[in-house]
Amino acid sequence: MAAIPTARSTGSHGPRRESHRRTDRPEAPARWEPPALAAVLGVATLLYAWDLGHAAIHPYYGAAIRSMATSWRAFFFGGLDTSGSITLDKLPGAFWPDAVSVWLFGPHTWAAALPHVIEGVLTVWLLHRIVRAWAGPFAALIAALTLTFTPVTVALNRATIPDTALTLLLVAAAGALQKAARTGRLLPLIMCGVWVGLAFQTKMLQAWLVLPVFAVVYQLTAGNSPLRTARRLLLSGAVTLAVSCSWALIAWVTPADNRPYVDGTSNNNPFSLVFGYNGISRFSDDGTAFGAVSGTAASRTSGNTGWGMLVNHTVGPQIAWFLPLAVLAAVTALIWRAGEPRSDPLRAGFLLWGGWLAIHAAVFSVSNGNHVYYTAVLAPAIAALAGGGLALFRSAYESGGRRRLWLPSAIVLTVAWALVLDGPTWFVSRLLAFAVIFAVCGAFGLWHGGSRASPRLVRGSLAAGIAATLLVPAGWAVSSLDPRYAGASTSPTAGPVGEVHHRALHHPSAPRRAELDRPSTRDTALLDYLIAHRRGEKYLLATQAAYPAERLLRAQAQPMLVMGGFTGKTPFPSAPQLGNLIATHRLRYVLLTHLRPTTPATTWVKSHCERVRSGAYGWRTRGNFGLYDCRAQG
Template identity: 80%
Template structure:
């Protein structure tokens, strides 16, 4: 008879703790993210009361805060006689802030600070869902310390809102690719449409990338994926064109004249002035005003623009790492299933980066701050790439050399970017030292090395990569290293920086509600002599009007719009306004082009001595009194 063996005795050992859910944050994640967001808020908000207020946009924001008509249509003055030469969407938060807190420079800057911090937080959340917590924290750090991001979030330019909305769109697209659901894809289209309201056609640059990634990597049949892409694209188009369509359907006498157009058509503003004219010499494309191209910046174009001595230090510190990450991920994961989410993420951010780089390279001149739209993509690729290399490092073999090699490459590239100026030699020394420590620690750590040692070496390497770009970013806290308010750049580069070295007066910034003595004297004179006219005065282009509109939200007829070339108002309309006592004074300047309207003013109106309105010298301006001959005889 066989006996059954006795069961082994059960040891009284504690049961193992359950595995942690990968979606639950580790103990270090939330404090680390809070610290990054705190640093971002401090960098962006420091000295907000003296933020780099864009003179033109600042004038419009004050007017939009004072008038519902000016608010919706983006009127440059409180009466809403003519619009900005941009869509108003990016300025609505600024105008709301000024409406709540009053006409202060910091009130205009506050929404941009909030948008910048939200972009960091949202990118962290998106990258974490894609590549894990280490990648997310690295991406948040890179975005926070990208010099062009810091200097732009300390200014009042629409690109902060554009960047935030495009990051939100990428997050929705990532969710749609992962789940195959329609709602996230439609939401992506809505975010892109809202981004269009801030910077127009630039928001559409991501659409081919988003569509391609969804078609390639989302679950479902090809027909189903294509149908959903078309539906999302239709949503993006509808939201994008909503304001222009409303403005187009509004009777012309019930809305402002559309600036930068010869036909008063909002679609000409979007697709002509801010569209096709940026890619050729025909400045009148789609009804854009003449001489549009001449009013734009020159240079910062061509295939080397992202790494030239001005633009490179703003954006390109992690560019080699980003390119390496994309190529490595596509090669290493070539045999993964079509729906591989990790590879899809590299395609998403890599495509974003590539399309923007190509478009900027072929357009006819770019401000350096335009490249802020590349910062989320570069940051995400840097974080995701390091996480990918960290995983390969843990598996051993030849691939473990890629991680220390990437750290060394990035720090060596910092030497190249900083070389033309040698702005941060001390930081470079520390960066090289930290990089050597990190690379040596990773190189000498065998397969049995403790996780703490590997993580410590990796953290040292990340610090080495961040050190020099962070130095450039922090330098923008000094106005000497922040560029012009109309074209922010970090560090000792650009024409504005060199001009400020010769003339410190160039560092004086425009402000809201703080007029100069000359402006106050002129405004007092105009208000005192105003006798029921609709407009306080008319100006030749926006340049003479900006300073007055920033001081007071007054109805000002801005003749010629931003460039001075917009055919508004025509001579018949101008003479009618004067004849019907709706306008009396006109301020002209030789710094803007002569038009039929300005010629008529000089021949029909009387120039006032500058001493009459408290100016010791006439400077670049001349004030004209356009009372009718009958009024003069009386």
């Protein structure tokens, strides 16, 4: 590994770089950089794309992806079925790449998951590029490796969940902000607003969490006057707002008869979906803020919250392997660089990524519950801080003095923390033993090396130390390639943690994962019956909530009326609307389930329609469902 150039020194003893200098000219890469980056990206691609034909297709999102791939109305508005009767309970932006992929390659599981693999690999590449411009090639390589082997990142990039796109776009925004502060140009700052706005289209308000951090970092580090900097921030903020709200505004001005009903709302208003159902209701006991309907237990999970959530038994092994190193690096850098000019770019980077980490951790801690995969958005910040921190400590080590002990100490701390995280399960105990050995060898070599040691010994000790920090999280990450250690398709995790894993241990014959175009025998029998008895009705079927419709929509792209939306609580259609559809011969069959709440529409079906014997459509038992024939009402 090449030494950090003097101009990029991160210690306080070396020559200081002129912090007011603005340049956009990248340094020529060292000979080892291109092959090293290529190797990291190759490993990332292999991890994320392994056995992609059996990727973790989210049942609900997978149904919408197939529908969006076959209907422009469903594509733009995020319709759950091909007719676009009701939207997803999320914005459709994150699923547009998935739908395009399915449209291009066909309704295959791997086609739906492929965009997420690409997004994951692009995030690793982009983070490397950003960190290199900020803290040098050594820091960039460590950041790329850390992100690649973050367990929750590997599990998530093998699923069809919006957070992969969110993370990529926010990393792009951070890079644009860094470039704007470094060069003093306006265009990168505008692009930062565009990227955040596009990230909003994938995960809504969560994308805005970074905005206060971005604003503070730019205000402190930009070389312009405070007034000019504030004006530029306001312009970038306006761009962010315009891009963020563009889809909701288009949907709002579109007449209700010309678009799907907006799920998650009681007033058919897309802004209620964004700011109510997916916003305020996440932080209050009243789940009906701003016209939202209340969520289900699945959409408002009550676990993984509080100030210790990032290091608990389930979440910790997914994201927190380098958390102590990241916090130590951020705090140390801010202290060591306290005497630098206000616009010091190195300190600005630690402030940027440290703020990203802190604000997300705080918001997750006070919310009313989080899925484990939400924490994947922390991975780039932790990786950047880990890379920048080791570069900082390495620079101090090469400068000599008492600060040279920080590098081996940081390595020992990180491996010791791995003992804590892995301890409850001892899942990768053999790797942990090797990690301890490597850490001891690396720390000993660095501790007793100093200026008198040969460069080869120092480089070898440092390589051993870095390998020690990566071994255990890599073991957890690789485990997610085995379905037994990958969590649920609705909540991907790595390793032997979570309720899904423990249920699988006691019930090895658990239902298979959701897939596209691979219906079960039971689903095929029901679809065949419905198609055979269809007499020109617009809808093949109406279902009580999305749960009964998901598997049928993944099997075939058919128009289905999903009553009540995802939760079953959305007031669409009303009982009179449902009766009108049946009376005008646009609907005949309705599938009800006791697993979702009763509504006026479902009550109307039970009192006006005839229940069909399960044997008529090839089911030996009814299970949790009941099929009703409403033809007599026509």
